[in-house]
Amino acid sequence: MQERGMTQYQLYMKSGVPKSTIGNLVNCAYPSMKLRIIHELCQGLEIDLSSFFASPLFDENNLEP
Helix, strand or coil: CCCCCCCHHHHHHHHCCCHHHHHHHHCCCCCCCCHHHHHHHHHHHCCCHHHHHCCHHHCHHHCCC
């Protein structure tokens, strides 16, 4: 969101993902997330899933066991 200059509300409006879900995700309140939600967020951010998962955040060294 920050890279795109979007607020949580703007992402909610573009993706349809509830504001509470976005807020909980931003606050790391979820241990996991359904792929459907990730897909909807990616649509709102105008990126594809492959770009999302290509992020360095998903490198093996950054993942918890």
